[in-house]
Amino acid sequence: MDPVTIGGLGIGVLILIFLLGMPVGFTMAGGRGGIRRPQGFDTGLSSLARDFWRTFSSYNLTVIPMFVFMGSVKKLAYAGV
Secondary structure, three states: OOHHHHHHHHHHHHHHHHHOOOOHHHHHHHHHHHHOHHHOHHHHHHHHHHHHHHHHOOHHHHHHHHHHHHHHHHHHHHHOO
């Protein structure tokens, strides 16, 4: 199969999954792994792992969500739940 055809099918499947209601993060992660699929499964998997590590090792992307989460926990503690 031609790589352009595979790319077009991948985009179509990505849009279809979006329309079915799958969360955006999971859909994009699956799409990212599928981008490298024509080059081999191991290449796609290592690319996906490298992108996850690069994203979650960012200081801002780990501190800000934890700050919001701890604020929610504090709010629930004061509410008596």
